[in-house]
Amino acid sequence: MNIGGNIQELRKISGMTQEQLAGKLNVSRQTVSKWELGGTLPDLESALKLCGIFHIPLDDLLGEEKKARGAEDRITIEDLAYLNRRSRNMNLLVISGLLFLMIALAVVSVVTAVRSAALSTQYMLYRYMTVGEYVASPANYAVPLALAAVTAAIGAGLIVFCIVENKRGTCGRRPNGKESGCHLIG
Numbered sequence: 001m002n003i004g005g006n007i008q009e010l011r012k013i014s015g016m017t018q019e020q021l022a023g024k025l026n027v028s029r030q031t032v033s034k035w036e037l038g039g040t041l042p043d044l045e046s047a048l049k050l051c052g053i054f055h056i057p058l059d060d061l062l063g064e065e066k067k068a069r070g071a072e073d074r075i076t077i078e079d080l081a082y083l084n085r086r087s088r089n090m091n092l093l094v095i096s097g098l099l100f101l102m103i104a105l106a107v108v109s110v111v112t113a114v115r116s117a118a119l120s121t122q123y124m125l126y127r128y129m130t131v132g133e134y135v136a137s138p139a140n141y142a143v144p145l146a147l148a149a150v151t152a153a154i155g156a157g158l159i160v161f162c163i164v165e166n167k168r169g170t171c172g173r174r175p176n177g178k179e180s181g182c183h184l185i186g
Contacts, residue, residue, distance in 0.1 A: 006063055008036040009077050010054045013084055025049050093162050100155025107148035111141050 011021050011032075018032045025032070025046055034040045042050060051058050060077075075083075 002038055003041060003062055004036045004038040006061055006077065007032070007042075007050060009081075010050075010056070010061075011036075013077065013081050014054065021053070024053055090162050090165065093158050097155045097158030097162070100151050100158065102155075104148045104152035104155060107144055107151065111144045111148070115141055 011018070016024075018036070019029045022029045022032045027046065031040070035042050047058065047061060051061055054061075
């Protein structure tokens with residue numbers, strides 16, 4: 001892959017537009033576009049800034065592959081893309097788990113408040129009732145509380161799954177089966 005292709009792929013992986021990258025490098029968007037299309041090459045200062053922005057060595061930006069021992073252990077752009085997708089998926093699972101837990105907590109809070117108000121009303125009606133019969137008709141809280149328990153279990157399960165996956169290290173496994181050593185959570 002050429003330098004322009006590397007710049008474009010790194011920019012896309014990081015989620016930046018050409019304009020945003022140009023702003024970080026103090027160049028025009030057209031300059032970044034020319035680099036990506038292979039029309040021109042970045043000067044040394046810009047190349048070093050690119051390496052700093054993307055946290056990669058100059059060799060990776062230039063596309064030079066080392067045949068030296070251990071070169072296969074280097075993280076490639078494809079590995080970064082994979083880890084980025086994996087990180088987004090794990091973050092989505094954690095956020096979903098937290099959302100389920102918050103919904104469950106809200107349901108339990110509402111049910112507890114309604115139950116307390118109902119008991120208070122029942123007591124007042126019983127105490128101040130002077131004529132007629134009073135027949136208590138308590139509300140059935142089993143269904144909302146069961147739904148809250150299921151929601152909480154789903155949320156907790158999603159969070160536990162993310163933590164276990166992170167501890168097991170499968171989040172850092174590259175598509176080729178090698179470890180990259182990333183830690184997405186905690």
